[in-house]
Every structure is written in structure tokens, then in C-alpha cells.
Amino acid sequence: MIKLFRTSLAIIFLIFMSVVFSGCSSTVKNNTEVPFVVLNNDDGNFKADIYYWNIKTNKIKETNENLYKIPQKMIANKESYTIFPIVWDGQNNVVLPSYLEVSDKFKNIVKKADFYFQPKTIWGQEVKLVKSDEENRYKLTLTDDGKTEEKEITIPLHTFKGEDGKEYEATKRGTITSVVKTSYGAAMLYPCFTLGGGKLFILKYDKTTESIKWQEVGPVKGIELSPSFPPLANRTATIGENFIVRTQTNPIEVYTEKVGYKIINNISDLRKKYASETLNSEFPEYIDILGSYNDILFLSIPVHKNEGTELYIFAVKDDKLIGIMHRTINDIEIIDTAGNVVSKYNVPKAKTLIGENDVYFPNVNGMD
Template identity: 90%
Template structure:
């Protein structure tokens, strides 16, 4: 009888756990809550506290947990370090610079990496690309169902005609900046900058044939890629197998299957309606890319003021605006799609971060 009772108890436990996990899975699937971190002062050092932004209720939930801590000497000399994750999917995978202190709860899913001024590793979702000392040679790692496949690849030489009519060799005026795992292998984002302007390429690796193919994205009209704001991995998002790339004006979505692009024009409309002060700022304000969570894209526009830098964050899904966050010097406001402040939270910026961003959203792309 005791054995029967234990069996019944185990079944009840498993049933309850399946309900709980199902509820968590549904919350992630339906994108009702998006994780993000805020850097908060902690007696001289800093901690990256985890919060959840509920896009349906327009509210923020505090967890009383932190992903990592930043030693005081790093904050003091932060111009020499990155104080944000190199990559983070918001759930069970993060890549952090080796000098950050990971909280005990999250140590099992955090990878540590040395941070270089000359990037060596490019990270993506279930993929990474490590630069070799040999020119144009990389080690590509693909992860599928827990299985890891590594391959040494050499990107072949490629020449193209610039807008000035001259011939250029891609590997002399550009480099790989992002990578995404695809059904056939991997696709790499490869921008090039010449005196004639910027060019954008997709380099495809087919693991079945072990072949590599160059394809040009474009011609891109109506926007410009900027060497001042190049599409580096930490400022490039991925939705599915596509890259979201920043430009001097509106971002573009770059398709990797049938190589092409579309301009994300609606962000300009969102900006005019919900953040018009960014249009009249003393400084030119640019549209930046923070990252993505599942199929939600996070775009931002800074506001440089005399008292410090504020930030507007737009959550976009299927080209539709589903959330607005306004990070001010003293608080975080959640704005509804009618333009009203739906909720407000007293979270003053740390004084040493007044002129910088202190909020980080998931982005699986990064470089170390």
C-alpha cells in the first residue's frame, strides 16, 4: 500500500511539474514576458539585475536575481572593458567576458570568453565562428540537438565592382561580422566599405557539399551602410535565419535564403508618433538594434540631453509595434500604443552610467 501511495504521489508530482513547465513554455512561446537586465549600483560594484517586461499588461516584474556582478575596478576603467554580455538568449545560454562575476544560479549555462579589441570569435544561436591566424580561414562550429560539429573553412577570394566603377577584393575592404545557423549550414554577413560606398554580402556555407558561395545583397537604395556604425554582431539581430542590420537611416532585414533585403520603414513612423523629441535633439540620434527574443525585435533611439542619455526601446513583432519602453535618468516608463504612460518604475541610473546605456536585452549575436 505504501508503494502504491508513493507511485500515486510521484504521478501527481510529474503532472504538476508538466503543468508548470507547460505554463512557462507557453509564456515563452507567446512572448508575454521578455527578460532584460539593468545595471544597478551595489555598494561600489555593480550587478546586472534581471527583470521581465510583460508586453500584454505593460508592466515590469522584478526577480531579485542578478545574472552577474561587475567589480568596481572594471566600472572605474570601463572604457577598457565591456560590461554587458557578449551574447545572451534570455533563457539558458549566455557568453560573458571572463572578468565578470557570474551569479551561482546561472553558472551552469554561462560560457566565459576573453574579450579582445580585435574580435576573434563571432557568436550566434547554436553556431560560432573562430578566426584563425591564417588569412580568411575560420573554425566553424554548428550545434544541433546537443551534438557539436566543427569544420575548418576558408572563405574564397571574391572581387566586386564598387559604386565608383573600380574593382575591389572583398577580403581587403571587409570582414565577417555576424553568423547564423541555417538549414543547409551557415550564412555569414560580410560588409565591405570602399571610397565608393558600402556593399553587403552573404557568404553561404553548405555543409553537405562543403562549398562556400558569395552573394551580394542589393543594390541597396535609399539608405547607406556606415563605416562609423558598421553592422557588427553586437549591433545585429537575427530573426529566424535573417539578419537585422543597422544603417544610417532605417534598419534593414537581410534575407539569407533568397538573398535580398527590405527596409524597416515603420520605425520612422513609430519614432514620429512616440518619440518626437529624438527628431529635435541637439545631437543627431540614430536608430540602433539591441537584439531579439524569439521573434521579437528590439530597436532603440537614444536621446542625448545635458543631464545624460535617455533611451526609447521599441519592441516589434511581424512589423507591428507591441511595446515601448522609455529609459530616463530617474526611472523606466512603459508606454502603451496609445502613447500613454501605462506604468512607471523608480530606477534611477547609477551616476557613473549617466552618459551610457544601462539596459540590455537578449541578443544571441556577439563578438569577443
């Protein structure tokens, strides 16, 4: 009897270990596969088709699934609507504009939100800010283990000295553009602009004391913050508790614990090596931020040509280049770190979107 019990226990242990290790190998594999969507035209019906980019093998996998469909009138009037997700973490956290048609498979996980060009809600991973009708007032929602906690917060007044030497009230010169959940509560990105240039602040919300503290990021030297190219939520990524912020030169990583920043300088080098044609464009081609997935950062540089807009996409992790995608008018090319096209996929751009970006990568930051 004891021998039988020991044998059964050994079998159970082996089964348990095989499940554990198979789960681990699956996780490692999934960490190299990055989901993204491409807006495709299927006989006049636009769909956000889901693909997977395997960073390790330099291959793309088509799923024959779509996240949502876009009504024709939205495409015809795309200047008045967004045709991309407000938030998508690449898995089960999806927020879509209310007018997009969710595919049946994803109806149970998708949240719908009304979209405004004067945003009321700022989304982050397990955190949300809703702007009140009262000046400088917000409702902050934090989620922990599926439980939500809501707090009404007021942004305290704060003055700063501009480049011209004058004193300015921050809440009159800027606004919150992004939010991230932190170990102490939440951090909010707050850019301000004056005639002399831009300033960047972090607002720290301490959930224990329910207090908010202003801290300036910087002085930010060697980059240009511009109100014409602002660090909005849908163009800001988060890696851990830090913001990745776009500027008119190189992106910067903004730290929210010990507030500070670093310039992501290697992007300029990558641009010269792999996307030199973007340096010769008739128009300035800025480095933009698409999002992040499993701590992989996705940066893009557009190329505006007579026949349409192309896009170079760089996958960066721990400041190292790990993948390159080139979205051309007719194809999606995967380029290795030697600069060679190693795989190509026939995915032509829809004529209606020939001058637009038609690729979307996961980003847990957004606004509506």
C-alpha cells in the same frame, strides 16, 4: 480487473493532458515576458539585475536576482572593457567576458570568454566562428542536438564593382561581422566599404558540399551603410535565419535563403509618433538594434540630454509594434500604443553610467 485498469488509464490520461495544457499556457505566458538586465549600483558594487517586461500587461517584474557583478575597476575603465554579456539568449545560453563575476545561481550555465577589441570569435545561436591566424581562415562550429561539428573553412576571393566603377577585392574591403545557423549550414554577414559607399554580402556555407558561395544583398537603395556605424554582431539581431542590420537610416532585414532584404520603414513612423524628441537632438540619434527574444525584435533610439542619456526601446514582432519602454535618468516607463505612460518604476541610473546605456536585452549574436 478490466474496469479498474480502464479507470486507472483514464486517470493517467487526465493527468497527462493537464500537464500538457498547463505547459502550453506557461509557454504562452512566457512568450509575453521578456527578460532584460539593468546595471545597478549597490553601495559601490555594480550588478546586472534581472527584470521581466510583460509585453501583454505593460508591467515590469523585479526578480531580486543578478546575472553577474562588475568589479569596480571595470566601471572606472569602461572605455577599455565591455560590461555587458557577449551573448545571452535570455535563458540558458550565456557568454560573459572572463573578468565579470558570475552569480552563483548561473555559474553552471555561463561560458567565459576573453574579450578583445580586435574580435577573434563571432557567436550565434548554435554556431560559432573563430578567426585563424591565417588570412581568410576560420574554424566554424555548428551544434545540432547538443553535438558539435567543427570545420576549417577558407573564405574564397571575390571581386565586386564599387559605386565609382572600380573593381575591388572583397576580403580587402570588409570582414565577417555576424553568423547564423541555417538549414543548409551557415550564413555569414559580410559588409564591405569603399570611398563610394558600402556593399553588403551573404556568404553561404553549404555543410553538404563544404563550399562557400558569395551573394550580394541588393543593390541596397535608400539606406546608408557606413564604416563609422558598422553592422557588428553585438548590434545585429537574428529572427529565424535572417539578420536584422542597422544602417544610418532605417534598419533592414537581410534574408539568407533567397538572398535579399527589406527596409523596416515603420520604425521611422514609430519614432515620429512616440519619440519625436529624438528628431530634435543636437547630435544625430541613430536607430540601433539591441537584440531579439522569441522572435520579438528590440530597437532603440538614444536621447542625449545635458543631464544624461535616455533611451526609447521598441518591441516589434512581425513588423508590428507590441511594446514601448522609455529608460529615463530616474525611471523606467512603459508606454502603450496610444502614447500614454501606463506604468513607471523607480530605477535611477547609476551616476557613473549617467551618460551610457545601462540596459541590456537578449541577443544571441556577439563577438569577443
